[in-house]
Amino acid sequence: MEADWKLALEQFIEDWKIKDFVEAALLTGSYAVGLQTRYSDVDVYIVLSDDVEWRERGNVVIDGTLIEYFANPARQIRHYFEEEFAQNSRATARIIVIGKVLFDKTGIAEVLKAEALEYMKRPFERPDETWVEVAKYSLWDMLDSLKDAEDRNDPSSGYLYHLALSRALEVYSKFLGVEIPPASKVYRLFSDERFRKAYMFEEFPDGEFVKLFLKALERREAENLKRVITHIFERMGGFNINGWRLRTKALDSL
Numbered sequence: 348m349e350a351d352w353k354l355a356l357e358q359f360i361e362d363w364k365i366k367d368f369v370e371a372a373l374l375t376g377s378y379a380v381g382l383q384t385r386y387s388d389v390d391v392y393i394v395l396s397d398d399v400e401w402r403e404r405g406n407v408v409i410d411g412t413l414i415e416y417f418a419n420p421a422r423q424i425r426h427y428f429e430e431e432f433a434q435n436s437r438a439t440a441r442i443i444v445i446g447k448v449l450f451d452k453t454g455i456a457e458v459l460k461a462e463a464l465e466y467m468k469r470p471f472e473r474p475d476e477t478w479v480e481v482a483k484y485s486l487w488d489m490l491d492s493l494k495d496a497e498d499r500n501d502p503s504s505g506y507l508y509h510l511a512l513s514r515a516l517e518v519y520s521k522f523l524g525v526e527i528p529p530a531s532k533v534y535r536l537f538s539d540e541r542f543r544k545a546y547m548f549e550e551f552p553d554g555e556f557v558k559l560f561l562k563a564l565e566r567r568e569a570e571n572l573k574r575v576i577t578h579i580f581e582r583m584g585g586f587n588i589n590g591w592r593l594r595t596k597a598l599d600s601l
Contacts, residue, residue, distance in 0.1 A: 352378065352389055355412035359391065360449055363418075368396045370421070371456035373446030380445055380545040392442055393418040394455050421455055428466050435520060435527045440466035441547060467547060471524045480593050482518040483586045486576045489514060493569055508567055512575065516560065519579045523552055537561055553582070 356374065363369050376390030377383040388406070395402075395418055403418045419427075427439035443463035448456045474482070489511035496504040513530060520527040526548065528536045535542040537557045543550065551557050559578055563571040580586040 351410065352412045355409035355414065356389055356391070356449075358409055359407065359414050359416070363393055364450055368399050369418075370394045370396055370453045371451040372449040373443065373456060374449055375442045375446035376415075379447050382542060382545055388413040388415045390442075391416040391449075392446055394424065394459065395420045397422050421459065424459060425462065428463065432466055432469065432471070435471050435525070436529075437466055437526055438529070439463075444547060445545075471521075471526070473524045474521055477593065477595055479522065479583055480591075482522070483580060483583055484591065484593075486511070486515055486518060486579065487586060487588055490569075490573060490576055493572065497569060505567060508569070508572060511572055512560070512563055515572075515575050515579060519553075519556060519582070522579075522583055525549065525552060534561070534564060556582075 360372055363372060371394040373379075373392045373394075374390070375392050377387040378389050389412060391414060393416060397420050399420045402420065402423050404416065406413060406415050408414070424439060424443070431438050431440070440463040443459050444467055446456075446460070451457065489507070493504060493507045493511055495501075496507050516533065517527050528548065528551075532542075532546070536546070536548050537551065538561060556575070556578055559571070559575045563575050
Protein backbone atom coordinates (compact mmCIF):
# COMPACT_ATOMS: atom_id res chain seq x y z
CA MET A 348 0.00 0.00 0.00
CA GLU A 349 1.15 3.55 -0.76
CA ALA A 350 0.83 4.67 2.85
CA ASP A 351 3.08 1.83 4.00
CA TRP A 352 6.09 2.71 1.85
CA LYS A 353 5.71 6.42 2.56
CA LEU A 354 5.70 5.80 6.30
CA ALA A 355 8.77 3.58 5.96
CA LEU A 356 10.49 6.29 3.91
CA GLU A 357 9.70 8.96 6.50
CA GLN A 358 11.10 6.79 9.27
CA PHE A 359 14.27 6.11 7.29
CA ILE A 360 14.81 9.76 6.38
CA GLU A 361 14.47 11.04 9.94
CA ASP A 362 17.58 9.15 11.02
CA TRP A 363 19.65 10.86 8.31
CA LYS A 364 18.06 14.29 8.43
CA ILE A 365 19.23 15.01 11.97
CA LYS A 366 22.91 14.48 11.10
CA ASP A 367 24.91 17.70 10.67
CA PHE A 368 26.87 16.38 7.69
CA VAL A 369 23.74 15.52 5.70
CA GLU A 370 22.56 18.35 3.43
CA ALA A 371 19.76 16.89 1.32
CA ALA A 372 17.90 13.76 0.27
CA LEU A 373 15.90 12.77 -2.78
CA LEU A 374 13.43 10.01 -3.56
CA THR A 375 14.40 8.62 -6.94
CA GLY A 376 13.92 5.56 -9.15
CA SER A 377 10.59 3.90 -9.91
CA TYR A 378 8.73 5.35 -6.93
CA ALA A 379 9.75 8.87 -7.96
CA VAL A 380 8.28 8.45 -11.46
CA GLY A 381 5.27 6.38 -10.40
CA LEU A 382 6.25 3.19 -12.22
CA GLN A 383 7.03 0.92 -9.28
CA THR A 384 6.20 -2.78 -9.30
CA ARG A 385 5.92 -5.26 -6.43
CA TYR A 386 9.63 -5.97 -6.88
CA SER A 387 10.68 -2.31 -6.68
CA ASP A 388 12.68 -1.02 -3.77
CA VAL A 389 12.43 2.57 -2.57
CA ASP A 390 15.51 4.40 -3.87
CA VAL A 391 16.88 7.27 -1.78
CA TYR A 392 19.83 9.47 -2.74
CA ILE A 393 21.46 11.34 0.15
CA VAL A 394 23.77 14.33 -0.37
CA LEU A 395 26.54 14.70 2.19
CA SER A 396 28.65 17.78 2.92
CA ASP A 397 31.83 18.08 0.90
CA ASP A 398 34.01 17.80 4.00
CA VAL A 399 32.81 14.22 4.50
CA GLU A 400 35.55 11.79 3.43
CA TRP A 401 33.43 8.69 2.85
CA ARG A 402 30.52 7.46 0.78
CA GLU A 403 28.03 4.74 1.59
CA ARG A 404 25.37 2.59 0.02
CA GLY A 405 23.12 0.08 1.69
CA ASN A 406 19.73 -1.53 2.10
CA VAL A 407 17.33 -1.67 5.00
CA VAL A 408 13.88 -3.21 5.42
CA ILE A 409 11.39 -1.13 7.41
CA ASP A 410 7.98 -2.69 8.07
CA GLY A 411 8.32 -4.87 4.98
CA THR A 412 9.50 -2.07 2.66
CA LEU A 413 12.96 -2.45 1.15
CA ILE A 414 14.84 0.84 0.99
CA GLU A 415 18.04 1.15 -1.03
CA TYR A 416 20.11 4.22 -0.32
CA PHE A 417 23.21 5.96 -1.67
CA ALA A 418 25.00 8.62 0.36
CA ASN A 419 27.68 10.72 -1.35
CA PRO A 420 29.38 14.08 -0.86
CA ALA A 421 28.40 16.58 -3.53
CA ARG A 422 31.88 16.41 -5.10
CA GLN A 423 31.52 12.64 -5.51
CA ILE A 424 28.19 13.08 -7.27
CA ARG A 425 29.76 15.55 -9.67
CA HIS A 426 32.54 13.05 -10.32
CA TYR A 427 29.93 10.43 -11.22
CA PHE A 428 28.31 12.87 -13.66
CA GLU A 429 31.58 13.25 -15.57
CA GLU A 430 32.82 9.67 -15.27
CA GLU A 431 29.57 8.11 -16.49
CA PHE A 432 29.15 10.63 -19.28
CA ALA A 433 32.53 9.55 -20.69
CA GLN A 434 31.05 6.03 -20.93
CA ASN A 435 27.87 7.15 -22.76
CA SER A 436 25.82 6.98 -19.60
CA ARG A 437 23.84 9.56 -17.64
CA ALA A 438 22.91 7.22 -14.80
CA THR A 439 23.64 9.49 -11.83
CA ALA A 440 22.50 12.62 -13.65
CA ARG A 441 19.19 10.87 -14.32
CA ILE A 442 18.89 9.77 -10.68
CA ILE A 443 19.19 13.40 -9.60
CA VAL A 444 16.99 14.93 -12.31
CA ILE A 445 14.02 12.61 -11.79
CA GLY A 446 14.45 12.71 -8.01
CA LYS A 447 11.86 14.28 -5.71
CA VAL A 448 13.47 16.43 -3.03
CA LEU A 449 12.63 15.10 0.44
CA PHE A 450 14.56 17.83 2.23
CA ASP A 451 17.27 20.32 1.29
CA LYS A 452 19.01 22.16 4.13
CA THR A 453 21.45 24.16 2.00
CA GLY A 454 19.98 24.35 -1.49
CA ILE A 455 22.47 21.79 -2.82
CA ALA A 456 19.76 19.52 -4.20
CA GLU A 457 18.50 22.20 -6.57
CA VAL A 458 22.06 23.09 -7.57
CA LEU A 459 22.83 19.46 -8.40
CA LYS A 460 19.55 19.13 -10.27
CA ALA A 461 20.48 22.06 -12.50
CA GLU A 462 23.95 20.61 -13.14
CA ALA A 463 22.51 17.15 -13.82
CA LEU A 464 20.08 18.60 -16.34
CA GLU A 465 23.00 20.05 -18.29
CA TYR A 466 24.51 16.55 -18.53
CA MET A 467 21.16 15.22 -19.73
CA LYS A 468 21.26 17.76 -22.58
CA ARG A 469 24.95 17.49 -23.46
CA PRO A 470 25.72 15.43 -26.61
CA PHE A 471 28.13 12.50 -26.43
CA GLU A 472 31.33 12.45 -28.47
CA ARG A 473 31.38 10.19 -31.52
CA PRO A 474 34.12 7.52 -31.70
CA ASP A 475 37.05 7.74 -34.13
CA GLU A 476 37.67 5.49 -37.15
CA THR A 477 40.01 3.13 -35.31
CA TRP A 478 37.40 2.52 -32.63
CA VAL A 479 34.76 1.88 -35.30
CA GLU A 480 36.89 -0.69 -37.12
CA VAL A 481 37.82 -2.56 -33.93
CA ALA A 482 34.17 -2.53 -32.84
CA LYS A 483 32.97 -3.97 -36.15
CA TYR A 484 35.55 -6.74 -35.99
CA SER A 485 34.53 -7.58 -32.42
CA LEU A 486 30.91 -8.02 -33.53
CA TRP A 487 31.91 -10.27 -36.42
CA ASP A 488 34.08 -12.33 -34.08
CA MET A 489 31.32 -12.72 -31.48
CA LEU A 490 28.82 -13.83 -34.12
CA ASP A 491 31.36 -16.31 -35.50
CA SER A 492 31.97 -17.71 -32.01
CA LEU A 493 28.23 -18.17 -31.53
CA LYS A 494 27.90 -20.09 -34.81
CA ASP A 495 30.78 -22.33 -33.79
CA ALA A 496 29.22 -23.00 -30.37
CA GLU A 497 25.86 -23.86 -31.91
CA ASP A 498 27.46 -26.25 -34.40
CA ARG A 499 29.08 -28.07 -31.48
CA ASN A 500 25.89 -28.01 -29.38
CA ASP A 501 27.86 -26.10 -26.77
CA PRO A 502 25.64 -25.19 -23.78
CA SER A 503 27.30 -21.76 -23.66
CA SER A 504 25.65 -20.72 -26.94
CA GLY A 505 22.82 -18.91 -25.12
CA TYR A 506 25.34 -17.01 -23.04
CA LEU A 507 27.36 -16.07 -26.14
CA TYR A 508 24.17 -14.97 -27.91
CA HIS A 509 23.21 -12.46 -25.24
CA LEU A 510 26.78 -11.21 -24.81
CA ALA A 511 26.90 -10.46 -28.53
CA LEU A 512 23.49 -8.80 -28.49
CA SER A 513 24.55 -6.60 -25.57
CA ARG A 514 27.79 -5.70 -27.33
CA ALA A 515 25.88 -4.85 -30.50
CA LEU A 516 23.69 -2.40 -28.60
CA GLU A 517 26.72 -0.83 -26.91
CA VAL A 518 28.67 -0.46 -30.16
CA TYR A 519 25.81 1.01 -32.15
CA SER A 520 24.78 3.40 -29.38
CA LYS A 521 28.33 4.76 -29.14
CA PHE A 522 28.58 5.03 -32.92
CA LEU A 523 25.36 7.05 -33.04
CA GLY A 524 26.43 9.20 -30.11
CA VAL A 525 23.51 8.23 -27.88
CA GLU A 526 23.21 6.89 -24.35
CA ILE A 527 23.64 3.13 -23.98
CA PRO A 528 20.33 1.76 -22.67
CA PRO A 529 20.84 -0.21 -19.43
CA ALA A 530 20.19 -3.94 -19.75
CA SER A 531 17.44 -3.97 -17.13
CA LYS A 532 15.49 -1.27 -18.94
CA VAL A 533 16.24 -1.74 -22.64
CA TYR A 534 13.13 -3.77 -23.53
CA ARG A 535 10.78 -1.24 -21.95
CA LEU A 536 12.74 1.70 -23.33
CA PHE A 537 12.32 0.27 -26.82
CA SER A 538 8.69 -0.81 -26.44
CA ASP A 539 7.02 1.53 -23.94
CA GLU A 540 7.03 5.25 -24.75
CA ARG A 541 5.56 6.21 -21.37
CA PHE A 542 8.36 4.38 -19.58
CA ARG A 543 11.02 5.96 -21.81
CA LYS A 544 9.75 9.49 -21.26
CA ALA A 545 9.34 8.99 -17.51
CA TYR A 546 13.04 8.15 -17.25
CA MET A 547 14.00 10.93 -19.67
CA PHE A 548 15.62 8.75 -22.32
CA GLU A 549 15.70 10.10 -25.85
CA GLU A 550 14.01 8.03 -28.53
CA PHE A 551 16.56 5.75 -30.18
CA PRO A 552 17.36 7.35 -33.57
CA ASP A 553 17.15 4.17 -35.68
CA GLY A 554 13.68 2.63 -35.66
CA GLU A 555 14.66 -0.29 -37.88
CA PHE A 556 17.42 -1.29 -35.48
CA VAL A 557 14.94 -1.18 -32.58
CA LYS A 558 12.63 -3.61 -34.40
CA LEU A 559 15.48 -6.00 -35.16
CA PHE A 560 16.82 -5.78 -31.61
CA LEU A 561 13.43 -6.48 -30.03
CA LYS A 562 12.94 -9.49 -32.29
CA ALA A 563 16.37 -10.79 -31.29
CA LEU A 564 15.43 -10.35 -27.62
CA GLU A 565 12.12 -12.11 -28.01
CA ARG A 566 13.40 -15.04 -30.09
CA ARG A 567 16.89 -16.35 -29.41
CA GLU A 568 17.97 -17.41 -32.89
CA ALA A 569 21.39 -16.82 -34.43
CA GLU A 570 19.74 -15.51 -37.59
CA ASN A 571 18.03 -12.74 -35.62
CA LEU A 572 21.34 -11.71 -34.09
CA LYS A 573 22.96 -11.81 -37.52
CA ARG A 574 20.32 -9.40 -38.84
CA VAL A 575 21.04 -6.99 -36.00
CA ILE A 576 24.78 -7.07 -36.64
CA THR A 577 24.40 -6.87 -40.42
CA HIS A 578 22.24 -3.78 -39.99
CA ILE A 579 24.93 -2.21 -37.79
CA PHE A 580 27.62 -3.00 -40.36
CA GLU A 581 25.57 -1.32 -43.09
CA ARG A 582 25.15 1.83 -41.01
CA MET A 583 28.82 1.85 -39.99
CA GLY A 584 30.23 1.75 -43.51
CA GLY A 585 30.19 -2.00 -44.20
CA PHE A 586 32.39 -4.89 -43.15
CA ASN A 587 34.06 -7.78 -44.97
CA ILE A 588 36.32 -10.15 -43.07
CA ASN A 589 38.14 -11.05 -46.29
CA GLY A 590 40.95 -8.52 -46.47
CA TRP A 591 40.06 -6.69 -43.27
CA ARG A 592 43.09 -5.13 -41.64
CA LEU A 593 43.85 -2.33 -39.27
CA ARG A 594 47.19 -0.57 -39.05
CA THR A 595 47.83 1.77 -36.13
CA LYS A 596 50.88 3.48 -34.68
CA ALA A 597 53.24 1.31 -32.64
CA LEU A 598 55.25 2.44 -29.65
CA ASP A 599 58.21 4.68 -30.40
CA SER A 600 61.57 2.95 -30.84
CA LEU A 601 63.85 2.76 -27.81
